[in-house]
Amino acid sequence: MNNKNSQPLQSPHWADKLASGIIKWQKKLGIKNLHVDDMKTPSGRVHTGALRGVLLHDLIAKVLQKQDPKVISTYIFNDMDPMDGLPTYLSREDYEQHMGKPLYKIPAPSLKKSGIDFTQASEEEKEKYSQAKNFAQFYAFDFINAFQRLGCEQKIIWSHELYESGQMDKTIKIALDNVDKMKKIYHEIADYDLPENWYPFQVICEKCGKIGTTLVTNWDGEKITYECQHDKVNWAKGCGHQGKISPFGGTGKLLWKVDWPAHWTSIGVNVEGAGKDHSSAGGSRDMAKAMCEQVFDIPNPFDVPYEWILIRGAKMSSSKGVGTSAKEFVELFPPEIGRFLFTYTHYNSVIDFDPRTMSIPDLFDSYDQGARIFWKKEEGDQRQGRAFELSQINDVPGAYFLPRFRDLALWMQHPEINLIDKFSEIKGSEFTKQELEELKNRKHYAQIWVDNYAPEEYQLTPLQELPIEAQKMSSEQIEFFQKVVELKNSKNNWSPQELQQAIYELAKNSIGTKLGFEAIYLALLGKQFGPKSAWLILSTTPTLLTKRVAQLKEI
Ligand SMILES: [Zn+2]
The missing domain is CATH 1.10.10.770 (Arc Repressor Mutant, subunit A)
Structure with missing residues (x-):
């Protein structure tokens, strides 16, 4: 944008600054195509806070696309994550049996029992929700509706489809083949020592269908051995099944901290910011960075650590x-x-x-x-x-x-x-x-x-009964209020501006504007402050004004 000559040169908007930083970085690293991404687990109604990431990534992608239309923009729903808690609006009776299963394998709730208010929704909208194939999709739809309304246009990717299509296979193999390097990263970055027998993968139990309860105990280069444990977690019960299965093609997923950089590796993401909660030292973003560099051999995606949005009330x-x-x-x-x-x-x-x-x-x-x-x-x-x-x-x-x-x-x-x-x-x-x-x-x-x-x-509604706070009015204020009512009654077609000016003059020449306006608010609203008094007076019926003058005289 051109500044007028008289104005000092101003620094660019942060999105433009960010975009030039990304392009500089891209050139330095020799990256061919930019791919901006963000992701979320749809485990229930998505809170407003999650909008910040979606909007930020959409904005970055759009500013970049102005310069290079080939820039890719995606949003991944981590629908293979297990159901590990139940939102209060869902019935335990309906969902207890599904705890620990991957979210995309759990049935969607009925509209009535979903915790989403459909009273204002159109038939078309309800129909859309009814078509959700599973639990993850149902709540993802709710969130997608929200961010698309704000103009976000990311391409939606369902994580389970990436796994099932085989697109994650190569990355899964790298992860399982490099367990020692992973353990070193956990130790160095997060100061966490993993047990001897640890593998960054979870299988969907072939018997009970749960993913949150399984533990991989071996990897032979082709198949993994696993157990579905009764008490691995306190939010779901495993069935005790033991099995051996190939980890490829959607039989299970990588553990979350590995899953994140694995997605980047598999689909080529190179720009992804994270909320401040992930960005602390030794946190998941640091872990992901180390895995990109030491295990998956890809550049650590350009990071944008962003702040919260707090919605009060x-x-x-x-x-x-x-x-x-x-x-x-x-x-x-x-x-x-x-x-x-x-x-x-x-x-x-x-x-x-x-x-x-x-x-x-x-x-x-x-x-x-x-x-x-x-x-x-x-x-x-x-x-x-x-x-x-x-x-x-x-x-x-x-x-x-x-x-x-x-x-x-x-x-x-x-x-x-x-x-x-x-x-x-x-x-x-x-x-x-x-x-x-x-x-x-x-x-x-x-x-x-x-x-x-x-x-x-x-909120302008004058109170029908004398407010208790009106007791605070001095006799001068009561007298002033009576004069205001007389003033209003002296003419039929006051414009609010005219009356406002007249009240102002009246107050200035008697008890002062502060006490004068306060008298009107106290008498009609029971408050010391209020909207412009003329509007308030004009929105009060003549009967109520007369009644109020009489009531005040009795104090
Ligand atoms: Zn099981």
């Missing part, structure tokens, strides 16, 4: 069923604004998001400002403009008027306010079709925010 929201899972979270905003949350914040900073505070209106404001910077309607940090550009799901739109979210949220609660007139006035000209569409769209999200999360000052 889950306890409050879970009762309403909003904002707990990734899918529910993305429904709080239009897709490009949800995406903006991730493109705007540097991957190295924590995203601390609480829908109960002003996080949502603030996000809309930052997005709108980014748009104006991008459209050259406002000067500012070009990175914010670039974040707006990178947030678009479709083509980047040309300049148009964006109605401010927090004003919309307030004004739409006033039946007397015509939103189109109001915002056209601010814009200074008539709304276009695109702007009408934007207003309608934002209204939908403002309603969700007001109904579920907005701080009380954004």
Whole structure:
């Protein structure tokens, strides 16, 4: 983007910086094709936190693809992992028998018993979930829906298909042939000494179908010997079966810490970041790096250690069923604004998001400002403009008027306010079709925010009964409130701005604005702070205003 001459040269957006770093690294190592990947075990509803990795990788891949369309972008679901715990929303009775089995071999739950709220879902959406072939796919669908809504376009890979297709065979053999090197890595990197008889592989028991309970006891270069142990883990019971089987073609999988770099090796991944939890010294990312270099003989993929996203208020929201899972979270905003949350914040900073505070209106404001910077309607940090550009799901739109979210949220609660007139006035000209569409769209999200999360000052309903807090009002404040009601009654067609100005003057010339506005909030809402008072007064019926004056006089 071109900076205006008067502005100092600003540093590029972090995604662009990251992409140039990757390309430099690629050239240095002589890597032919870039392959960006991320992965996840679909063991139940996927939490919002997991969105950060998907968005980050999608963004990196897209910025790279602008320069080289051959860059590959994938997302792997580790569906061969065992079921090793049961989410609270699933019935133990239904799933006890499946504990320890690979997730792709476990039946999908019914919609009703899945822990996902389908009350708002369309028939088409329900049909899609009903077609999930297994447990892993059912919850993966839920997560895929969420990230695709934010414009992520990774190619989905099911890990069990990689194993079954034989694509992992060569890597499995390397892993089993190099047990001593692996043990050395565990010792050196994680300070962990493995037992004499250790192999980085788990078989799906031929008798009971469990994978979490088996232990490999030998490898002869062609077949492995294994036991399905009763008490290997405390979350599943093995059947005691002993067998000998080839480890190739999907009969089992590599242990997690080996499985990760083995996937990279088998499909050629060379860019994969990891959350900070994996990136501590001696953690799984360090282990994977050592295995790439010492066992699998591939370059350690370019790493991007990224920070958390903290979503607060889950306890409050879970009762309403909003904002707990990734899918529910993305429904709080239009897709490009949800995406903006991730493109705007540097991957190295924590995203601390609480829908109960002003996080949502603030996000809309930052997005709108980014748009104006991008459209050259406002000067500012070009990175914010670039974040707006990178947030678009479709083509980047040309300049148009964006109605401010927090004003919309307030004004739409006033039946007397015509939103189109109001915002056209601010814009200074008539709304276009695109702007009408934007207003309608934002209204939908403002309603969700007001109904579920907005701080009380954004909820305008005056209380029908005298609030206890009104006892705090001084006699001057009571008198002032009466004057405000008289002022309002003195004219029929107040515009909110006019009335606001009149109240302001009245307060300034009597008890002062602070005490004056406080009087209105205390009398009608029982709070010391509130929305613009004129709007509050105008949204209160004349009967209630008269009644309140009478009640206050009796204090
Ligand atoms: Zn068994």
